[in-house]
Amino acid sequence: MKLALWTYEGPPHVGAMRVATGMKGLHFVLHAPQGDTYADLLFTMIERRNQRPPVTYTTFQARDLGSDTANLFKSACADAYARFRPEAMIVGASCTAELIQDDPGGLAEALGLPIPVIPLELPSYQRKENFGADETFLQIARALARPMARSADISCNILGPTGLGFRHRDDVAEITALLDEMGVRINVTAPMGACPSDITKLGSAHFNVLLYPETGESAARWCEKTLGQPFTKTIPIGAQATRAFIAEIRALTGLTTPVDDSRLRQPWWAASVDSTYLTGKRVFIFGDASHVMAAARVARDEIGFDVVGMGCYNREFARPMRALAKEFGVTPLITDDYLEVEQAIADLQPELILGTQMERHIGKRMGIPCAVISAPVHVQDFPARYSPQMGFEGANVLFDTWVHPLVMGLEEHLLHMFRNDFEFNDAAGPSHHGGLSHHSNPAPQTAAPPDLAAAEPAAGGAEGGGSMPATSAPQQAVSDTPIWLGDAESELRKIPFFVRGKARRNTEAFANLRGIQQISVDTLYEAKAHYAR
């Protein structure tokens, strides 16, 4: 038994749903009680899908237990086939049905439906969502794909994208275009967008592009072994990884068609002088291992950040995660307990978090800016605009979205001069983010306001993603105010208005510290030197 307040991953059947919902012509019959239908809203609300997920829940009740839950499953299966006429079906049990051991696979088979019915083993009490997606895709591939002749032209499959994936929609578009430009035809993209009959054709591709190891690696390995298809190991997130990915494709195919990289702006954006202020910014990175490992390289090698911590919530990838952390000289944090992540962030006090929606909330509470780089996702992670993470455009997007939460160069310069002021400081938030609408909750122990009316709307209720949290910044006690001499007062007025109050306070605090009763122009500049970094 383990106490969880928030979780990074849902149960494994939600992973199976991500596969089923990403695909077409496939139906999922899930033996589950009524409350488990909540999972539909992940797709219809968070991802804004315009169709119900292709899932039939048997919704057995207490009165059905011990009598006819098995019949309930059978009739749900038969009804689902009659109504939806899928090309294939997957069947499985949620956590509760796993306990009543009705054997959905056997029951479905007994119906003798004229389509492939693929049973799933989803151990709810051991594994989680990513496993569920990975395992489901593997079972579908095993059931439907067979070795076959390779296509005449050079072709590949793209493996791993699912429903509810972080930017999968746009990554697939970006990588499809890149491969097309290189002269590689896409045979099948799966699970997302594929129907079962497409899966039967997986074997005609020459190789596989594995974009999301979390949800596609088992299938890719099976294809390698059974269909003889090698798969790519580079995740093309960032400019350098995209170039390495292109090199890997070239090595696999022998193709040499040049790739137009004129759209790639990120390296120059990072090199231009305005970005100098990004140098050595301390970042903490957390999410699924593949996104975190890619982000760590981009952060260090392409933007010039200082990676002070990294980790992932999926233990399945602990080994490569540990190896990379070692290379970076940091301690890896492998945990799915968000309190531990919160503690690590509190200890490290990074200047930027690259994380998931969980870390965005942690950041909000602590007044640390955060950009989301990985699932778990929320409605704002499905932007209307094109916003891939992968490929050349993805590299541009990374630069923009990581830099946006930070204060800008010149502004930061002023802030450094006058840091520690309570109303204008590093933590008060960048000026280009408008009003300070959110108030921090300094102690995590503090309960939410008990006003029911303040309950935020459910999943669909997006909140203002753009504004940064206000925070209770350190205040300096100014006991007795020293006197400003005329010269110093007029010098103070030369300082831009938006930092003047801060300069005044800092100078006074400095004067108090030194026991200075009268502030001269010298005191002002000594104070500046004292507080400047």
Added chain:
Amino acid sequence: MSILPTPPSQGCRETPVLKERGQREVFCGLTGIIWLHRKMQDAFFLVVGSRTCAHLLQSAAGVMIFAEPRFGTAILEEKDLAGLADANEELDREVARLIARRPDIRQLFLVGSCPSEVIKLDLSRAAERLSAVHAPHVRVLNYSGSGIETTFTQGEDACLATLVPALPEASAQSTPDQAPDLLLVGALPDVVEDQALALLNALGIKNIRCLPARRSDALPSIGPNTIFALTQPFLGDTHAALIKRGARHIAAPFPFGEEGTTLWLQAIAAQFNVPAERFDSVTAAPRARARKAIAAHADALSGKSIFFFPDSQLEPALARFLTRECGMTALEIGTPYLHRALLGPDLDLIAPGPVFSEGQDVDLQLDRARQARPDLTVCGLGLANPLEAEGLTTKWAIELVFTPVHFYEQAGDLAALFARPLRRRALLSPPQIRAAE
């Protein structure tokens, strides 16, 4: 809409109900924790369940709660399923840890789930055992929010029903001249509860308590001199538990809209012999305000048809409000469970016509909705966008339990919740809503 239609000579109390036992698309009772934990400020809700239960709570709350929430899930793992003794030990350990970390907690609810019930983990015995360990500082109670036993708002009912036997016995003997104690039952937002108390006080009714109380030290006492009014229609088990304690129920329509609020107050006032003049003088101004506020939405709602998918058991009471005060026509009123005794006064006021359905077979019901093509469909979050994409305008049912909608001052807001989707659809016309793949 200043004059209400005369009540129908024959309402819908006896209307036959279409009972369905197919696939459902509803939340389980765990969902109630989302609002209950905000209402009871010193309570913690510990679900004993699976990763699914934790994920449901998180998804229903939208991951949007800022501070550490006063709820959590003790997730059962493989080793807990192996032997029950272990599961109890593990539970004791997690509870001890939780209580040590949250000294502000005075009430702990162990909330049963489908997995805990299927493996027959006895949470009532666990609650007794843990109460003994952590008394007097923390009281441990239990109820079921499982999806095999409860639907959505029934979780609140189960929670309040479990509180009733533990309430102290009212000491005062009832004497003929002594006014009874009034108990308001149902978790309302504080601001709404305060409005109700102010109105009742103005009518001269004192000694009013609320269940649930905001804090555990304010729990009401109860006895034969207690009379109670429900503010929510889904409190069937709580109603039965209170009757068992000797309390008396005041039947009335539920306090939605101007008419519902007035009839609800009138039923209470009658028990306390409030003079008619006093009732009128207290309610005249807020009644007028409520009518005016509702009228502001009459244009959007009047003459429009509405179809309810089952969700919260509020459906019949809301249909009464929308048909009588907003001029809408109800086509189908779906509800997870129709408690005729509690909803009788509301049903009496609904003119015959709508289909009443209880339970669900979601695909068949979707077929009926497509056939009926209502102007507005009230449904859950899983169905809303797909129906919008089919051209039907929808209202999320969950907002009706998360938003203050009771009594006079919220009557306009309640109408607005239904009017907004219709206004929005009109604004965005000609319809260009084609969701991306």
